[in-house]
Amino acid sequence: MSDNPTSFRTPWTTSLDLERKLTEQRLFSEQLELLGTAVHVAGEGIAILTPAVEAIGPRIAFVNDGFCAQYGRSRDEIIGQTPITFGIVERHQAIFDALLHHVFEGRPFEAEATARRKDGREFELQIQLVPVEDGGQLTHWVAFLRDVTATKTQVSLLRHQAMHDGLTDLPNRTLLFDRLDKAITTARDTHSALAMLLMDLDRFKEVNDTFGHHFGDVLLKQVAFRLRNQLHDADTVARLGGDEFAILLPDVGDANGAATTARNILNTLQQPFVVEGQLLEVGASIGIALYPHHGLDSRTLLRRADVAMYTAKQSQLGYSFHRDDHEPRSADQLALVVEMRHALERNEFELFYQPKLHLRSGIMTRAEVLLRWNHPTRGILAPGVFIPIAERTGLIRPITDWLLNRALQQVREWQDAGAPVHVAVNISAKSLLEQTLPSKIHMLLEKWRVDPRFLKIEITESSIMADPAHALAILSLLQSLGVRLSIDDFGTGYSSLTHLRQLPIDEIKIDKSFVAGMTTSDADASIVRTVIDLAHNLGKQVCAEGVEDEETWRVLRDMGCDLAQGYWISRPVNAEKLMQWLETTAWGLSRS
Ligand code: C2E
Ligand code: CA
Ligand code: CA
Secondary structure: OOOOHHHHHHHHHHHHHHHHHHHHHHHHHHHHHHHHHHHHHOOOEEEEEOOOEOOEOOOEEEEOHHHHHHHOOOHHHHOOOOHHHHOEOHHHHHHHHHHHHHHHHOOOEEEEEEEEOOOOOEEEEEEEEEEEEEOOEEEEEEEEEEEOHHHHHHHHHHHHHHHEOOOOOOEOHHHHHHHHHHHHHHHHHHOOOEEEEEEEEOOHHHHHHHHOHHHHHHHHHHHHHHHHHHOOOOOEEEEEEOOEEEEEEOOOOOHHHHHHHHHHHHHHHHOOEEEOOEEEOOOEEEEEEEEOOOOOOHHHHHHHHHHHHHHHHHHOOOEEEOOHHHOOOOHHHHHHHHHHHHHOOOOOEEEEEEEEEEOOOOEEEEEEEEEEEEEOOOEEEOHHHHHHHHHHHOOHHHHHHHHHHHHHHHHHHHHHOOOOOOEEEEOOHHHHOOOOHHHHHHHHHHHOOOOHHHEEEEEEHHHHHOOHHHHHHHHHHHHHHOOEEEEEEEOOOOOOHHHHHHOOOOEEEEOHHHHHHOOOOHHHHHHHHHHHHHHHHOOOEEEEEOOOOHHHHHHHHHHOOOEEEOOOOOOOEEHHHHHHHHHHOOOEEOOO
16 A cells, blocks of 8 residues: 555545545535524524426425414425415405416515414415526425514504594594595595585683693593594594594585584584583584585695684684685785774774665655775775675674664764664674673663664574574574664575574565566566565564665555665765755654
């Protein structure tokens, strides 16, 4: 051996190679083992599948411990099975089909689906299938199967938090807009209507200031609970912040449906709340905008519901629908609002008077008081221009106070001058529903020493019908003072006969639109005749307004109408001109 160094060298080299090879193999198998261990201890399920061959689908050739643990199955139960073992639930059949489709086409696949364990429990599975190739040939699939239930729960929790109000757990503004947009799309497709209600509590700030924020929070939670209970599953109640709530009614049908829901909400909130042993009463105001009538997109609907809510609050009507004339349309109108605030101080308002005559005798029984605004730059403005704005902004209240005082002062002055003129004053819905109106009027009658019979209040039919019960209460109080009452613009609203019979009114005024048409339109003439008969049957007087010619006057007299007023007799004039008119006219003044 020693004399043949070459023969000696070769086996030595060979044994070295062998050793290296053995070492490499050992290392490789060690690495494999390590890899195997790693695969087994991996938190997720790992499976190796055979590729699909012709019609034969893939089979599971290997699974790690994680896989067995995930499904609660032993390795024996799994090996050789099809991917059905991944447990994708029936309702996610489409995902399973897609998986097979990809495997047959040799394309990688990734999806999320609910899967079922052996014991039937479900979990959220994230599955990834990666093809393994050798020399361009697909040899295996490796499947990674992760249980993402916890992450999903976390994500859905975060999503919930992002879409809901933390205090009441009601949907927030984001979710509301999302649902509103969807509801609008559906309503457009199905040609149906939906309603957006915006509500805020009437005395919430007071509650917060008096009892503290914690107290306010508890109250808001109770409000949220009552709102939720009042509505259908398909409806959405959202809290937009503070004491502001929004209600989306996707299947409202029509305005009546929205009004009914609004009334139900107001009723349920009217029941007192008990917060920490404290009895609390909080009212609410609701503004309503309807799709498609009041707006075609979510922003417009919400904005209009907002303005309507403001109107409802100002008018104390409880709820109010959007009306086009509620929107300050132009800079011009906004300027008027500002200027109106100063008009009272600057004494720019003036009372005009229009005589109301007894048709048979031609004697003036009363003068209707009609407001005018002597605007410094625009000239004399008629109430149609500024009364609606005054009602919207709440300025109607001081204006009415001023007007009542001024009118009764005028009655006193005329009486002192020997002209006992009775007056009729127009009162808008908002002022009518003010609790203090009767006591204010009582005080002013005393102040100017005016007999209550000298004052008549004209209220439009629609403002009574806005809240008949409330109106009835106030009108009864006014009647008990001895003040006379009249329903204005009769025929333009929707009063029920029952209400009409109950109301303590003395007079019904036929709207001038019917009077103007009565000599040319048979329909108008028969409406006028019907209202006259109706009034008489109820024991009320009836007055026709808007008499513009002698023929109308004559026909009205023949129909038995009691009173008339109109341009043909006299236009509305200021106090001084009214006295001149009385002195010069052929008509007389009742001195009864
Ligand atoms: P109204 O109570 O129906 O008053 C009658 C309106 O018809 C008055 O318009 C009057 O000028 C007008 N008029 C009188 N005779 C005729 C006629 O023969 N033909 C025609 N075409 N019109 C006639 P005005 O003064 O512009 O008042 C409009 C409305 O504004 C009133 O309707 C009333 O609802 C409201 N209003 C007027 N003054 C006041 C007020 O002091 N307070 C409140 N809240 N509303 C008022
Ligand atoms: Ca009137
Ligand atoms: Ca009228």
